[in-house]
Amino acid sequence: xxxxxxxxxxxxxxxxxxxxxxxxxxxxxxxxxxxxxxxxxxxxxxxxxxxxxxxxxxxxxxxxxxxxxxxxxxxxxxxxxxxxxxxxxxxxxxxxxxxxxxxxxxxxxxxxxxxxxxxxxxxxxxxxxxxxxxxxxxxxxxxx
Amino acid sequence: xxxxxxxxxxxxxxxxxxxxxxxxxxxxxxxxxxxxxxxxxxxxxxxxxxxxxxxxxxxxxxxxxxxxxxxxxxxxxxxxxxxxxxxxxxxxxxxxxxxxxxxxxxxxxxxxxxxxxxxxxxxxx
Numbered sequence: 001x002x003x004x005x006x007x008x009x010x011x012x013x014x015x016x017x018x019x020x021x022x023x024x025x026x027x028x029x030x031x032x033x034x035x036x037x038x039x040x041x042x043x044x045x046x047x048x049x050x051x052x053x054x055x056x057x058x059x060x061x062x063x064x065x066x067x068x069x070x071x072x073x074x075x076x077x078x079x080x081x082x083x084x085x086x087x088x089x090x091x092x093x094x095x096x097x098x099x100x101x102x103x104x105x106x107x108x109x110x111x112x113x114x115x116x117x118x119x120x121x122x123x124x125x126x127x128x129x130x131x132x133x134x135x136x137x138x139x140x141x142x143x144x
Numbered sequence: 145x146x147x148x149x150x151x152x153x154x155x156x157x158x159x160x161x162x163x164x165x166x167x168x169x170x171x172x173x174x175x176x177x178x179x180x181x182x183x184x185x186x187x188x189x190x191x192x193x194x195x196x197x198x199x200x201x202x203x204x205x206x207x208x209x210x211x212x213x214x215x216x217x218x219x220x221x222x223x224x225x226x227x228x229x230x231x232x233x234x235x236x237x238x239x240x241x242x243x244x245x246x247x248x249x250x251x252x253x254x255x256x257x258x259x260x261x262x263x264x265x266x267x268x269x
Contacts, residue, residue: 001264002263003261003262004260004261004262005261006257006260008238008254009237010236010237055234056234060233061229063210069150069223070210070211070212070221070223074152074212074214074219077152077219078214083217086216106267107269109269116269
């Protein structure tokens with residue numbers, strides 16, 4: 001989620017948050033802290049990221065990540081058109097180009113006949129953790 | 145095709161110059177690649193292809209837009225202008241995007257100006 005103020009300025013770039021603590025042990029993010037941070041912003045405008053650090057807080061996409069998103073789009077287009085081989089070809093390429101992008105890797109699992117809650121998901125989690133949890137956003141995991 | 149959109153077009157990567165506007169909304173003119181009031185200078189026409197054709201990857205590069213080609217499927221995907229994304233990261237101004245609600249009614253960010261907005265993106269996987 002992200003916070004946008006009255007003048008349409010992004011005052012807190014995107015970060016991962018959850019409405020409940022059901023999976024807190026898994027992702028390490030405390031929902032209560034995130035919800036309280038949102039309430040605090042509504043009340044007094046303060047955020048978890050100092051204003052001077054907002055610009056530049058999120059790294060731009062790499063060329064490979066850009067192309068990964070486009071091949072994912074080609075894959076869904078081909079899947080919708082009934083070209084399963086073409087879809088798979090582009091899903092595979094998208095995942096190779098952007099291996100840590102969950103909107104590509106995990107989102108493609110059910111579209112490729114896989115299980116987004118199965119073994120391949122946990123393989124993705126292991127890879128992601130080993131890579132240092134790369135994310136184009138603010139990581140508040142463990143914040144309280 | 146809006147400059148902020150990703151477009152998937154059914155076409156080979158080399159197209160007739162006449163088709164450019166229909167495919168991506170830009171027209172090749174003597175002064176350059178043009179869309180509405182805006183023109184991007186083409187330093188060397190030969191870079192775009194022969195006289196009667198243009199290369200979409202070369203056009204995308206001139207417009208600073210990423211592109212992916214699947215020649216066997218006859219498909220090209222062209223991404224949004226990189227500068228739009230970069231300026232949002234740098235200047236923090238949220239782009240005025242629009243999304244439909246469950247009834248199909250479109251809502252623009254600018255419809256909610258003067259209010260605080262919490263933007264949530266989620267997936268049910």
